[in-house]
Each structure stands twice: as structure tokens, then as C-alpha cells.
Amino acid sequence: MTPDHPKSRRSFSDFLLHLHPRTIPEENLRLTLSWGLGGMAVMLVCLLFLTGILLLLTYQPSTGSAYASIVTLTREVRFGLWIRNIHHWSANLLVVIAMLHLLRIVLTGAFGQGRRLNWIIGLFLLFLLLSANFTGYLLPWDQLAYWAVTICTSMLGYIPVGGLWLQELFRGGAEIGPATLSNFCVLHVAFIPATLFVLLLWHFWLVRRAGGLVQVEHDNPDDVPVQRVPTVPNLIVREAAVGLVLVAFILILAIVWDAPLMEQANPGMSPNPAKAPWYFLGFQELLLHLHPVFASFLWPLLGVAALLWVPFWQDSALPTGVWFGSNSGRRLVIWTATVGALTTLAIILADNLLLQSNAAVAVDTLVTRGLLPTALLIALLVGFYFLLVKGLKYTRAEAVMAGIVLVLVALAVCTIIGVWFRGAEMHLVWL
Ligand code: HEM
Known part of the structure; x- marks a missing residue:
């Protein structure tokens, strides 16, 4: 045949x-x-x-x-x-x-x-x-x-x-x-x-x-x-x-x-440096700033739990088939991605200065490098949500979209820093 x-x-x-x-x-x-x-x-x-x-x-x-x-x-x-x-x-x-x-x-x-x-x-x-x-x-x-x-x-x-x-x-x-x-x-x-x-x-x-x-x-x-x-x-x-x-x-x-x-x-x-594969470098970057239990377990766990739960939260998805839901949704995403990237970068640089300036700052401190940043992160995300929904009158779905974009952009910035800007001893280097 x-x-x-x-x-x-x-x-x-x-x-x-x-x-x-x-x-x-x-x-x-x-x-x-x-x-x-x-x-x-x-x-x-x-x-x-x-x-x-x-x-x-x-x-x-x-x-x-x-x-x-x-x-x-x-x-x-x-x-x-x-x-x-x-x-x-x-x-x-x-x-x-x-x-x-x-x-x-x-x-x-x-x-x-x-x-x-x-x-x-x-x-x-x-x-x-x-x-x-x-x-x-x-x-x-x-x-x-x-x-x-x-x-x-x-x-x-x-x-x-x-x-x-x-x-x-x-x-x-x-x-x-x-x-x-x-x-x-x-x-x-x-x-x-x-x-x-x-x-x-x-x-x-x-x-x-x-x-x-x-x-x-x-x-x-x-x-x-x-x-x-x-x-x-x-x-x-x-x-x-x-x-x-x-x-x-x-x-x-x-x-x-x-x-x-x-x-x-x-x-x-x-x-030197010994690095994880690039797709895990965002988490290795967290490890440089946070208590290891939070960087390698609790924060990823929170992220995965949120992703598993989000579709079951009522009205959390945008109107189907329309990118960003609307034009104002598109502006929100651009704004969130830009501010999220700059803020993540600023936090990493500021913490780097802190770690360099004071040798006594140990990253395995449970309260200052674990509980405190976690409480701040949750407060930031909850505050961001209420600002968008109550203050700026975005829908829940648009706020959820912005939240996911914010977290993904932050992870992407950590990954980029890990791949290109960490050298010997995982110190920051400029290309
Ligand atoms: C090996 C990885 C994956 C493969 C090969 C794959 C493949 C596909 C294909 C071929 C489609 C239909 C066409 C398209 O949307 O372009 C689809 C749709 C879909 N995928 Fe994936 N996918 C993968 C990973 C994922 C991931 C990581 C997610 C999100 C958590 C996801 C969620 C979905 C959903 C919800 C749909 C339905 C989309 C719609 O109805 O418009 N997939 N996938």
C-alpha cells in the first residue's frame, strides 16, 4: 500500500x-x-x-x-x-x-x-x-x-x-x-x-x-x-x-x-562556585538570604500550595480567551512585572550590603531570616491584593493574575542573578 x-x-x-x-x-x-x-x-x-x-x-x-x-x-x-x-x-x-x-x-x-x-x-x-x-x-x-x-x-x-x-x-x-x-x-x-x-x-x-x-x-x-x-x-x-x-x-x-x-x-x-542547575538557581539565591528551612522548604511549599489551590478559589480566573482580561489588566501586568523586578533586585542588593557590612549576620537565624521575612512576604501579598481589589477596584481574577506574575517575576530575577551574577563563593559579580 x-x-x-x-x-x-x-x-x-x-x-x-x-x-x-x-x-x-x-x-x-x-x-x-x-x-x-x-x-x-x-x-x-x-x-x-x-x-x-x-x-x-x-x-x-x-x-x-x-x-x-x-x-x-x-x-x-x-x-x-x-x-x-x-x-x-x-x-x-x-x-x-x-x-x-x-x-x-x-x-x-x-x-x-x-x-x-x-x-x-x-x-x-x-x-x-x-x-x-x-x-x-x-x-x-x-x-x-x-x-x-x-x-x-x-x-x-x-x-x-x-x-x-x-x-x-x-x-x-x-x-x-x-x-x-x-x-x-x-x-x-x-x-x-x-x-x-x-x-x-x-x-x-x-x-x-x-x-x-x-x-x-x-x-x-x-x-x-x-x-x-x-x-x-x-x-x-x-x-x-x-x-x-x-x-x-x-x-x-x-x-x-x-x-x-x-x-x-x-x-x-x-x-567554585558550585551551582545548582539553572532552573533551581532561584531557590539557591533564596538560600543566600533566608534560613535554609524557609528557602528550601517552606517558601517553595507555600508557592506550590497556592498554585494547587488557586483554581478552586471562586472567581479567581480571568474572563476566558481574552489576554490579561482587559486593557486595564494588561497595564496592571506590565506595571506589576516592572515594579516586582526592580523591588526584588533592590532587596537582593540591600541584603547583600547588609551581609557584607556585618560578618555577624548569620543566614541561619530562624527569626530574622525565617519568620520575619515570611511574615513580611505574606503581609505584602495580602496588602497588594486588598490594594488592588478594594482600593483600585480591580476584580479578584485580575489581582490573582497580578500576584502570580509578581511571584514569577521575582523568581525569574533570582534565577537570572544566580545564573549570570554569582561568581566565586557565590559573591555578586558584574559581567
Ligand atoms: C510537559 C509539559 C506540558 C505539555 C506537553 C502540555 C501540553 C499542552 C497542550 C498541547 C495543550 C493544548 C494546546 C495549548 O494550550 O497550547 C495544553 C493545554 C493546557 N495546559 Fe498544558 N502542557 C504542559 C504543561 C502544563 C502546565 C505546567 C500547566 C499549568 C499548570 C498546564 C495547563 C494546561 C491547561 C489548563 C490547558 C488547557 C488550556 C485551554 O483550555 O485553553 N500544562 N497543554
């Missing part, structure tokens, strides 16, 4: 229609509704599965040979370096794209009724892809990997009850060694991809069940009947175009920019 035989063509579109409804609202075709971010994330996951399988043909998961197998792959195996680079860049880009996708869900009111469960599944997906990135980080067994994983697993130790137990569980013992590598390898190549796959199918099915992406709700739906168009070819052609541009971008990026590989892991010599 030739590939363009009508029957095979039909079964291909039937397969696509398992993921999509047969027809979709015409409005869903608008690229500016979702910017194709969810589709890009899917494409990156596919690239990761494909290149991951190829990498497994050479990779050897033991402390004695892991590093050498990566060196062999990059120097001797044809296209080995390119495949490793594609895997590396896809994984890192996926974190960025998934965060942007989350932001678009917030900014287009897509976590409200009918989509709450999908928001929760999305949060699990985010957790899984961060875990996949992190467990993969150790596999080359170079200095970068060894010390980044040392830092992150020691953060686990600060969790009040069961933290040390959790740390030992992940490490497979007191120290990072052969057991850690095999634990991480199993999580990375089997457990996480399998769970990710199942959750992704569930995620897509929930989009389908909600009737496609969010749409603008008209006051009187009878006046403006929803126009539906066939999914194949309308949506599929657009998805393919976005996907192909993204793949081309990654393939070129992987030619011009190699994934990092330092010398083989040496448990006796820590690099």
Missing part, C-alpha cells in the same frame, strides 16, 4: 482525531490565543524521547564508565555530539516553554471551571519535567553534575521531618555515589518518562473534553454562533508548521552550541 493511499491517509487522520476532536471552534486556530506553546512542549517531549533512546545505545550507567561513555559518544560516534546537544537543548527549552505555557494559562483565564483538573495535571507535568531534567543532569558524571546534585540533595536535608531520610533515599546512601547514579538513571529513563506519557495523554484528553482551548465568551451566545472548522487540515497544518520551525531551531542550535561537559566527577574537589 503506498503512503498516499486514501485508506492509510484516513487512518493517519483517524489517529490525529484521537488526540483532537473532529471539528474545533474557528477561534482556536488563532495563533495569538496560545502561541502554540503546548504544542511546542509536546514536540520537545517527542524529541527528548527519540534522542534519549539513541543516547542509551552508548551510555553506561556506572560511576566507572558513565563519563567515558559520554566522551566516546561525543568524539567517536557519528552524530553522537549532535544528538547529545539536541537532547540537552530540548530539555532546557522545555522548562522555559512549559513555564510560558503556564503563564499563558493564567493570562487567558484557562484554569477556571472545566479546566481545574487539567491545571493540576499541568502542575504535575511541570514537576515531572523538572525531575527529568534534574535526574538527567547527574548522568554524565562530570564535576558540574556531581556538585549540582550534591547541592540540591543537601537542600532536601533541610525539610523538617523526614528530610534526611528523603535525602538518603535519593542518594541511595549518605553520599553521592554508584547507588545515586543508578537511582537517577532508573528514574530518568523509565519511571519519569512512563508517568509523563500517561499524564500527557490525560492532559490532552481533558483539553478535548473541555471542548478545545478557552474561547471568548460572548454575552449572548445566540447572537454569535460558534463557527466550527474541520481539525484536519486546519489545526494540523498549523501545529505542524509551529512544530517544524521549532525542530529546525533546535537542530541548528545543537550544531552551533555544545552541551556542557566538565572534567570527570571528583568528590574531593568542589568547583
Whole structure:
């Protein structure tokens, strides 16, 4: 049977229609509704599965040979370096794209009724892809990997009850060694991809069940009947175009920019500075200013709890399908993001001066570096909410959107400082 035989063509579109409804609202075709971010994330996951399988043909998961197998792959195996680079860049880009996708869900009111469960599944997906990135980080067994994983697993130790137990569980013992590598390898190549796959199918099915992406709700739906168009070819052609541009971008990026590989892991010599992977550097930055229990446990816990709870708070989602809810919502976001970025920067610089000027300021002081900043943060967020809702007459949904933007911008500033402006001993440096 030739590939363009009508029957095979039909079964291909039937397969696509398992993921999509047969027809979709015409409005869903608008690229500016979702910017194709969810589709890009899917494409990156596919690239990761494909290149991951190829990498497994050479990779050897033991402390004695892991590093050498990566060196062999990059120097001797044809296209080995390119495949490793594609895997590396896809994984890192996926974190960025998934965060942007989350932001678009917030900014287009897509976590409200009918989509709450999908928001929760999305949060699990985010957790899984961060875990996949992190467990993969150790596999080359170079200095970068060894010390980044040392830092992150020691953060686990600060969790009040069961933290040390959790740390030992992940490490497979007191120290990072052969057991850690095999634990991480199993999580990375089997457990996480399998769970990710199942959750992704569930995620897509929930989009389908909600009737496609969010749409603008008209006051009187009878006046403006929803126009539906066939999914194949309308949506599929657009998805393919976005996907192909993204793949081309990654393939070129992987030619011009190699994934990092330092010398083989040496448990006796820590690099200076020793940094966590970039997506955890925001939390490492917090660790420089706050008591460790607050930086590595309580603040992230508060953030996750708030994200899990927010869709269940009545009227917390914007009107569906309209970016920022309105023009005043757009101005609010721009204003919040600017003030949030500048304030975070000012706090970091001021605290840095404080820490430098007085050697007696210890960061592990429970009250001054834990309870006090936490109380201030909560007061700031609650005050901000009431200022917006009671004082400036914004809706609850607009205030929630501004709150989420504020926290994400603050985390982004901490991450940028951690990546580019922290040098030896984690001191601030200017580029
Ligand atoms: C591996 C990560 C992820 C993949 C591959 C993925 C994929 C997708 C796709 C393909 C769509 C439909 C098209 C689109 O919105 O562009 C979608 C919709 C959605 N996603 Fe994700 N997603 C991921 C992570 C997340 C995260 C982190 C969240 C938020 C916590 C999230 C929440 C949602 C919601 C609520 C929808 C429905 C949007 C609507 O109805 O307009 N997803 N996702």
C-alpha cells in the first residue's frame, strides 16, 4: 500500500482525531490565543524521547564508565555530539516553554471551571519535567553534575521531618555515589518518562473534553454562533508548521552550541562556585538570604500550595480567551512585572550590603531570616491584593493574575542573578 493511499491517509487522520476532536471552534486556530506553546512542549517531549533512546545505545550507567561513555559518544560516534546537544537543548527549552505555557494559562483565564483538573495535571507535568531534567543532569558524571546534585540533595536535608531520610533515599546512601547514579538513571529513563506519557495523554484528553482551548465568551451566545472548522487540515497544518520551525531551531542550535561537559566527577574537589542547575538557581539565591528551612522548604511549599489551590478559589480566573482580561489588566501586568523586578533586585542588593557590612549576620537565624521575612512576604501579598481589589477596584481574577506574575517575576530575577551574577563563593559579580 503506498503512503498516499486514501485508506492509510484516513487512518493517519483517524489517529490525529484521537488526540483532537473532529471539528474545533474557528477561534482556536488563532495563533495569538496560545502561541502554540503546548504544542511546542509536546514536540520537545517527542524529541527528548527519540534522542534519549539513541543516547542509551552508548551510555553506561556506572560511576566507572558513565563519563567515558559520554566522551566516546561525543568524539567517536557519528552524530553522537549532535544528538547529545539536541537532547540537552530540548530539555532546557522545555522548562522555559512549559513555564510560558503556564503563564499563558493564567493570562487567558484557562484554569477556571472545566479546566481545574487539567491545571493540576499541568502542575504535575511541570514537576515531572523538572525531575527529568534534574535526574538527567547527574548522568554524565562530570564535576558540574556531581556538585549540582550534591547541592540540591543537601537542600532536601533541610525539610523538617523526614528530610534526611528523603535525602538518603535519593542518594541511595549518605553520599553521592554508584547507588545515586543508578537511582537517577532508573528514574530518568523509565519511571519519569512512563508517568509523563500517561499524564500527557490525560492532559490532552481533558483539553478535548473541555471542548478545545478557552474561547471568548460572548454575552449572548445566540447572537454569535460558534463557527466550527474541520481539525484536519486546519489545526494540523498549523501545529505542524509551529512544530517544524521549532525542530529546525533546535537542530541548528545543537550544531552551533555544545552541551556542557566538565572534567570527570571528583568528590574531593568542589568547583567554585558550585551551582545548582539553572532552573533551581532561584531557590539557591533564596538560600543566600533566608534560613535554609524557609528557602528550601517552606517558601517553595507555600508557592506550590497556592498554585494547587488557586483554581478552586471562586472567581479567581480571568474572563476566558481574552489576554490579561482587559486593557486595564494588561497595564496592571506590565506595571506589576516592572515594579516586582526592580523591588526584588533592590532587596537582593540591600541584603547583600547588609551581609557584607556585618560578618555577624548569620543566614541561619530562624527569626530574622525565617519568620520575619515570611511574615513580611505574606503581609505584602495580602496588602497588594486588598490594594488592588478594594482600593483600585480591580476584580479578584485580575489581582490573582497580578500576584502570580509578581511571584514569577521575582523568581525569574533570582534565577537570572544566580545564573549570570554569582561568581566565586557565590559573591555578586558584574559581567
Ligand atoms: C510537559 C509539559 C506540558 C505539555 C506537553 C502540555 C501540553 C499542552 C497542550 C498541547 C495543550 C493544548 C494546546 C495549548 O494550550 O497550547 C495544553 C493545554 C493546557 N495546559 Fe498544558 N502542557 C504542559 C504543561 C502544563 C502546565 C505546567 C500547566 C499549568 C499548570 C498546564 C495547563 C494546561 C491547561 C489548563 C490547558 C488547557 C488550556 C485551554 O483550555 O485553553 N500544562 N497543554
